[in-house]
Each structure stands twice: as C-alpha cells, then as structure tokens.
Amino acid sequence: MVVQNKSSGFFQRQPIMRKVLISLIPVGLGAVYLFGLRLLALLAVVTAAGIATEYIFAKKRNAKVTEAVLVTSVLFTLSLPVATPFWVAVVGIVFGVLFAKEVFGGFGRNVFNPAIVGRTFIFISFPEFLTASWSQVFTGFPGGFVRYMASPLDTLTQATPLALARAGETLPFSQVIWGYTSGSMGETSVVLLLLGGTFLVLKKAADWKLMAAPMIGFMGFTSILKLAGVAGIPHPLYGMFTGAFFFLCIYFVTEPTTAPKTVPAKWVYGILIGMITVLIRYFGIFVEGASFAILIMNTFVPIMDEGVKYLKKQRKQVTS
Incomplete structure (x- = not known):
C-alpha cells in the first residue's frame, strides 16, 4: 500500500491517516462512555507531546509534521488504562515517536510501530500503571459522557477478562462483546472495533489479509491447545x-x-503474530502478549519480503 502525502499548513497531509482517524471515532466515543472524560484530557496531553517530539526532528529535516503522529497519539492513548498518570503517558509517547520513528529518519522509514513501542516501554518500565491500575466501567446513559473517570477496580476481588481467563474464570460473552469490562480504553468493545475495521477495509485504508491472518493464527493455535487438553486455555x-x-x-x-508488502509475507507475518501471542499469553510471564508478538515480527518484515521476491525469481527461472 502506498501512502499518499501532501503538504498543507503545519501538517503533511496523509489521506489514509485521516481515514484511520475517522474509523477511530466510534472506538473513542465508546471509550469515553465506558471510562469517562479523562480520556479526552489524556489524549490532549499525549497528542501535544507527540506533535512536539516530531516537530523538533521534522524542523531539522526542513519537513512538516506528519498526520501519522496524530494516529499514533490516538492509538497510544486508547491502548492505556484511563487512570494512567499524565507524566507516564508523556514519557511513553515521546519514547515511541523518538526511538521507533525519528531515529530511523521519520515517517516511512521506521521498522517498529511507535505507539506499540511507547506502550511496551512504559509497560516494562512502570508496570504497576498498566497491570494494576484498572478502573470499573460506566453503564447506562449518559455513562462517562458526564463524568471524569470511573472508580478504581478492586484488584483483590475483580480483574480484567484476560486475567480472569488465566485464573480459569470467564465473563459472560455478551459482556465481553459490548465492552462492559475493565481494560485499556480502546480494547474492550469488540462491536466498535468491528465498525472501525470494516470502515478501514471498505475505504481501502487497511488490508483485510493483515487483519485476518493473526486471527487465523490465534484461533488455530488456541484450538489445537484446547483440543490437546492444555490447562488454562479458554475458548478461542x-x-x-x-x-x-x-x-x-x-x-x-x-x-x-x-x-x-508482499501477499505471502503478509499471511505468514500475521499468522505468526497470532501464534506468538498465544505462546506469550498462556505460557509466558506477561498476561498480554500481542504487543510483543508484533514487535518481534516487525524485525523480520524486510527479510520476509526479500525472501518472497527471491522465491518468485527462482520459480520464474525454473519455469523459463
């Protein structure tokens, strides 16, 4: 996929990034309803820090700030619990934009996703804020639209759905689908995420193969472990x-x-992300393994594409 870039005003215009931002509107509104208005305050602080970090380096390159940093800031914010301290969020976004993007030369040259790198950094450096500072969710209208933040979750008697699954307990499936569960702000509502994902695919802002491949890898590997009788594995x-x-x-x-960029590599890349997530989640020390799985596979993307091109070239030589 080629990202079209145009310069306009302060930002470098990127139509695909705008489509991603539009797709995130229902997810963001749902997160405010569930967790409160503090999301907006956190988003404002994170976005300001992200833009400022990119601006410093873009100015040295005589370039404009990309609209991609807005997407990075929104995704990073939605990947956090609502109670995350502002200073922790700022440290995370600055680290992500700086070390996952700008050190590689800016947008289009980065190997790792800045939002994931930022979140993983604070997950490792300040784990208590991302593993224990969970909040309850609001229910009933108007929910969090008129409240700052939901009450803290009693981690001694309650936990996130993923933590409960590790302990052998599960929540009602309908509760999980609609998002009435504790967790990071953007991850809880499957329905709203499906809306956003459908918009991205229809607007050709994301490749459906990259969405489907990790799900296939996750579902397939989890099913095998479940059928094999491995303890602690919930329904796929x-x-x-x-x-x-x-x-x-x-x-x-x-x-x-x-x-x-190549189709075969996309399938392998995604399926392995799904399988690695299962390994880390159910056999590692981290409850959530998807971020680590993506970062691991990011390192192999260049060689995977080159490998596919090499195999295609060899096949052509054999058939010619």
Missing part, C-alpha cells in the same frame, strides 16, 4: 476478544509502514 473466541489482541489486529498489524 473468548481469548481473541479479550485483552488487546483484537484491537491490535485491526489497527497495529495493518499499519502499512511496518507490515510486509
């Missing part, structure tokens, strides 16, 4: 719809700069 659909995996499949695996 429950596993896919809890935690950040579904959110990452739609908005992070499909990121055009860091994903493969």
